[in-house]
Amino acid sequence: xxxxxxxxxxxxxxxxxxxxxxxxxxxxxxxxxxxxxxxxxxxxxxxxxxxxxxxxxxxxxxxxxxxxxxxxxxxxxxxxxxxxxxxxxxxxxxxxxxxxxxxxxxxxxxxxxxxxxxxxxxxxxxxxxxxxxxxxxxxxxxxxxxxxxxxxxxxxxxxxxxxxxxxxxxxxxxxxxxxxxxxxxxxxxxxxxxxxxxxxxxxxxxxxxxxxxxxxxxxxxxxxxxxxxxxxxxxxxxxxxxxxxxxxxxxxxxxxxxxxxxxxxxxxxxxxxxxxxxxxxxxxxxxxxxxxxxxxxxxxxxxxxxxxxxxxxxxxxxxxxxxxxxxxxxxxxxxxxxxxxxxxxxxxxxxxxxxxxxxxxxxxxxxxxxxxx
Ligand code: F6R
Ligand code: MG
Ligand code: MG
Numbered sequence: 257x258x259x260x261x262x263x264x265x266x267x268x269x270x271x272x273x274x275x276x277x278x279x280x281x282x283x284x285x286x287x288x289x290x291x292x293x294x295x296x297x298x299x300x301x302x303x304x305x306x307x308x309x310x311x312x313x314x315x316x317x318x319x320x321x322x323x324x325x326x327x328x329x330x331x332x333x334x335x336x337x338x339x340x341x342x343x344x345x346x347x348x349x350x351x352x353x354x355x356x357x358x359x360x361x362x363x364x365x366x367x368x369x370x371x372x373x374x375x376x377x378x379x380x381x382x383x384x385x386x387x388x389x390x391x392x393x394x395x396x397x398x399x400x401x402x403x404x405x406x407x408x409x410x411x412x413x414x415x416x417x418x419x420x421x422x423x424x425x426x427x428x429x430x431x432x433x434x435x436x437x438x439x440x441x442x443x444x445x446x447x448x449x450x451x452x453x454x455x456x457x458x459x460x461x462x463x464x465x466x467x468x469x470x471x472x473x474x475x476x477x478x479x480x481x482x483x484x485x486x487x488x489x490x491x492x493x494x495x496x497x498x499x500x501x502x503x504x505x506x507x508x509x510x511x512x513x514x515x516x517x518x519x520x521x522x523x524x525x526x527x528x529x530x531x532x533x534x535x536x537x538x539x540x541x542x543x544x545x546x547x548x549x550x551x552x553x554x555x556x557x558x559x560x561x562x563x564x565x566x567x568x569x570x571x572x573x574x575x576x577x578x579x580x581x582x583x584x585x586x587x588x589x590x591x592x593x594x595x596x597x598x599x600x601x602x603x604x605x606x607x608x609x610x611x612x613x614x615x616x617x618x619x620x621x622x623x624x625x626x627x628x629x
Contacts, residue, residue, distance in 0.1 A: 259377045261559045262324070264316045265385060265493045266331040267475075268368035271342025271350035272310035276390075278539040279307035282345065286338040287314055294330050302560035304569050308550050309389025309540045310349070311369075311491050312338060315552070319559050322372040328363040335368060369393075369475035371493045378500065381556040384508045384574065386494040388530070390540050390547040391520035393476045393492040394454030395530060399511035400425075400472060401451060403496070403503045404462050405440040410507040418501030421466035427451060428460045428476045439465055455519060455609055464502065471503075472496045491520075505553060509574060512549070515587040521545040524611030526604050529590035532583050534576025546591045551575050 273280040284305055291303040291314060300318040307313060314331050318324070339351030355367040364370050375381065388395055402409040404423040412419045422442070427450050428435045438447040450457040462472035474494040498505045512532040521528030522543045531546045538550045553572030555562035561569035597603035607615055 259559060260319065260321075260374055261377050261556055262318050262321055262327075262372060262374045263383065263495050263556065264318065264322070264324075264327055264331075265313065265371045265387070265475075265495055266316070266328070266363060266368055267308070267311045267313045267387065267491070267493050268331075268335040269310050269349060269353045269491070270312050270335050270338040271345075271347040271352065273347060275348050276310045276540060276544055279310060279312045280345075280347065282341055283312060283338040283347075286341055287312055287334050290330065290334040290337065291316065299326055299330060302563075302569055304552070304554075304561065304571055306387075306535060306538075306550075306552070306571075308387035308491065308493075308538050309548055311387065311389055313387050313493065315385060317556065317559065317561055322374050323362050323364070325361045328361070328370075329359055331368065332359045332363050332366070364477070369477055369490065369493055371473045371475045371495050373470055373473040373495045373497070375470060375497065375556065377556060377558070380500070382498045382505055383554050383556055384496045384498055384505060385552040385554070386496065386549060387491075387538075387552075388493075388518075388547060388549040389491050389538065390524075390528065390545045391492065391518040391530065392455075392490040392524075393458040393474060394451075394456075395518035395520070395547070395549075396474050396492055396494050397451040397454050397457070397459055398516055399508075400459045400462060400474070400494070400496075401448070402511040403508050404471065405444055405447065409510055410503045412503055412507060416501065418466075419464070419503075421464070423471065424463045424465050424468075425451070425459055426461040426463075428458050429456060430458060430476065431456050435460065469502070470497070505574070509551060509579075512551070512575070512580060512583055515583045515590055517590065518547055519605055519609060520547050525609075525613070527594060527602060529587040529594070530583075531587035532575040532580045534573045536576070542591065543595060546587050549575070 287305040294300050300316045302317040304315040342350035353367040407413040422440045424439045426437050458476040460476045475492050515529040517527045518530050528545050528547050532549045538548050551574040553574045594603040
C-alpha cells in the first residue's frame with residue numbers, strides 16, 4: 257500500500273507590525289513552539305512556519321488526513337495564542353481573521369484560510385506551495401489555468417504522454433456556495449468562462465484526468481460571504497504537486513514570469529499587480545502592496561518534508577531568483593500606472609467588490625439635493 261500523507265497549509269492574519277506589513281518574530285515564535293511540540297507528540301510529522309506579508313502560515317505534514325480535528329485545532333489554538341500575544345504587544349489588527357471564539361472541529365469557515373491535500377506518495381513528490389498577501393483566492397485562477405490547461409505554458413501537455421488526457425478542475429461558486437468539475441481540454445472554454453470571473457469562481461482542486469491523481473488544492477474562502485459583511489482578509493494559499501507526469505516545477509512557475517492584475521491591495525478595494533518575491537521581500541509597503549506572492553519548493557519524503565543533515569526541512573525559496581526580476585519590474589510599472597488613476601475605476605474595484613466604501617453615506621448625505629435629470 258503506498259503511504260498516504262497529508263499536507264495542510266493553514267494561514268491567518270493574527271496581527272502585524274507597522275500596520276499590515278509583516279508577521280513579526282514573536283508571533284512566528286509562538287507558531288514554531290506549538291508546531292514543534294505537536295511534532296514531538298506525533299500529531300504532525302513535519303512543519304514549516306513562515307509568513308506572506310501579514311499572514312502567519314503553518315505548513316504541516318502528517319498522516320491524519322484532511323480536515324482532521326486535532327490538526328485543525330492545533331492551528332486554531334496557535335492562531336489564538338499568537339493573536340493574544342499580538343494584542344499584548346499592541347500590534348496592529350490583532351486577531352483580525354479570527355471570526356469566532358469557540359472551535360467546533362474544523363477551522364474552515366472560522367476565518368483562517370486552508371489548503372489541504374492527501375496524497376499517495378510517489379517515488380519522489382515535489383511540491384510547490386504558493387502564498388499571497390493583499391489579494392484573494394481568485395488570484396490563482398489564472399496561473400493554475402495556465403499550468404494545468406494551457407499548452408503554450410506547459411510543454412508537458414503536448415509532449416508528455418502521461419499528461420495527454422488533460423486535467424479536471426473543481427470550481428467553487430463562492431456566491432451560491434456550489435461547486436462543479438470541468439475537464440480540460442474538452443471543456444476549456446466553459447472553464448475559462450467561469451474562472452475568468454475571478455471575484456466569484458475559484459479553483460479549489462485540480463486532478464489529472466486519466467487517473468484522478470490529485471495535483472492542486474487551493475484555499476477558497478470569502479470571509480465576507482461567511483460573516484455576511486466585510487470582516488477579515490482572504491489572502492490565498494495553494495499547494496501544487498509537480499513533475500513526473502504532472503507539470504514540472506518550472507511549468508508551475510512560468511506563469512509568474514509576468515505580472516498580472518489581482519483584486520485586493522489597499523483596503524482590499526483595488527486592482528493591483530501581483531509581485532512574485534523571495535521570502536525576504538514578502539512584506540507589503542507601497543499602497544499596502546503591491547500584492548506579494550511567495551513560492552516554496554519542497555519534497556515530501558516518508559510522511560515528512562525532506563530534511564538536511566541537521567534534520568531541518570529543506571525549503572527552496574523559488575521566487576528568490578533573477579528569473580522573476582522582469583515580473584517585479586512589470587509589477588511596479590503597472591502599480592505606478594494604476595495609482596496615477598487614484599480612486600477612479602478600473603483602478604478601484606467596482607462598488608460591489610470593495611471592502612470599504614462610503615458610497616452609501618455619500619448618497620444619503622446628498623439625497624435631498626438630487627433633482628430629476
Ligand atoms: C488590505 C489591508 C490594508 C488595510 C489598510 C487600512 O488587505 O489589510 O490595505 O485595509 O491598511 O487598514 P485599517 O482600516 O485597519 O486602518
Ligand atoms: Mg493585516
Ligand atoms: Mg494579509
